[in-house]
Structures are given as C-alpha cells and as structure tokens.
Amino acid sequence: MAHRVGCIRFGRMASGDIGSEPLAERLTFGPGTIIVRASAATTGGALTILEEVPPLLDTPLHAHSKEDELFYILEGEHIVQRGDEELRLGPGDAVFLPRGVPHAQRRVVPGEGRHLAVCTPAGLEEFFRDLARADEQGRLGPDAYAAASEKAGITWL
Numbered sequence: 001m002a003h004r005v006g007c008i009r010f011g012r013m014a015s016g017d018i019g020s021e022p023l024a025e026r027l028t029f030g031p032g033t034i035i036v037r038a039s040a041a042t043t044g045g046a047l048t049i050l051e052e053v054p055p056l057l058d059t060p061l062h063a064h065s066k067e068d069e070l071f072y073i074l075e076g077e078h079i080v081q082r083g084d085e086e087l088r089l090g091p092g093d094a095v096f097l098p099r100g101v102p103h104a105q106r107r108v109v110p111g112e113g114r115h116l117a118v119c120t121p122a123g124l125e126e127f128f129r130d131l132a133r134a135d136e137q138g139r140l141g142p143d144a145y146a147a148a149s150e151k152a153g154i155t156w157l
Contacts, residue, residue, distance in 0.1 A: 029131035030140055032057050040122035048119040050128070056113065058106035065153035067119045069097040071105065076113020080105045102157050127152035 025036040037049040048067075051074075061081065071080060072094045080087045080095050081104045087095055088108075097103045107113040117124075127148050134144035149156060 025125075027125075027128045027132040029128065029135040031055050032131075034125075034128045036125045036128070037116070038122075039125045043122055045122050046120065048117075048122040048125050050117040050119070050125065051114065052117075053114070054111070056107060056111050058110075059104055061102050061104040061157040063102045063155050063157065064097075064099050064124070065155070066099065067121060067124055068099050069103075069124075070118040071095050071097065072116045072118065074114040074116060077108035078105055078113055078115060079108060124152060127154065 025039065027034045027036065032055070033053045035051045035053055037051055039048055071078070071089070073089045073091050075091055078089045080089055080097075081102075082095060082097055083101050083103070089095060105115075130148035130151065131140065131144065134140045134148070148154075
C-alpha cells in the first residue's frame with residue numbers, strides 16, 4: 001500500500017499560517033482553531049500533529065482512551081497537569097501524556113503560548129473535524145461536544 005508523503009515545515013511559518021503546506025488543514029469551531037499538520041491520512045495512521053492557533057484556549061482536565069499525546073512547547077509558558085503532577089513548561093520543553101492518564105493544560109499568560117500536540121496512533125483530528133462540522137452546521141454546543149468526545153474516546157473530568 002502506498003502512502004502519501006510530504007514535508008512538514010513548522011519553523012518557516014508564522015503562527016496559524018498554513019501557506020502552501022501540502023499536509024495542513026485548518027479546523028475552526030467556536031472560538032478555537034486547530035491546524036492539522038499531519039493526520040491519519042498523511043501518515044498511514046501512525047500519528048497526528050496538531051497546532052492550536054489564536055485565539056488560544058486552555059484545555060480542562062480529561063483523559064484519552066485511544067491515543068497517547070506529547071506536547072512540544074513552541075512559545076510561552078504552560079502549566080500541564082499530568083495525573084497528580086503539575087509541570088511548568090517553556091519553549092523547547094516536551095511532556096508525554098499517556099492514554100488513560102488525566103491531563104489538562106493552561107497558559108501562564110492567558111491567550112499566549114503555542115504548542116504542538118503529537119498523538120499516537122493517529123485519529124484525534126477526527127474529534128476536531130466533528131466539532132468544526134458541527135460549527136459549520138450551526139449546532140456546536142454541549143450535545144456536539146458530547147458526541148465528538150464519545151466517538152473520540154475522550155472523558156472530561
């Protein structure tokens with residue numbers, strides 16, 4: 001089976017700019033925007049890479065049942081809760097968030113600070129696609145979040 005292969009150029013783009021990036025996809029829902037830098041389709045199911053772009057939102061405590069995550073901090077200072085640990089991270093730092101372990105992230109300065117989320121295996125992008133689709137159809141709300149979360153194996157705590 002052949003897989004589409006492309007080049008991911010993180011360092012050459014301003015925050016939120018997808019330019020001519022062949023693998024990028026912009027998903028907007030409510031006040032949030034996610035850029036899918038790599039997906040199941042572009043990596044043969046191996047991994048997903050997501051970047052949140054302004055306005056930047058914090059993520060409440062939750063757990064994934066289907067994938068592990070790794071956050072790589074690009075800009076700003078972040079507080080990441082992993083289980084009972086609270087970690088302060090800055091540019092160049094990374095944290096591994098195993099599936100099943102509750103985690104949350106917030107920015108020290110609200111609205112400032114970007115990170116990449118690398119998820120294995122791929123598939124978490126479908127959660128954000130479902131939310132973007134619900135927003136486009138005018139039905140983004142608690143029911144859409146609940147349905148997308150259940151489908152993606154995300155439990156909000």
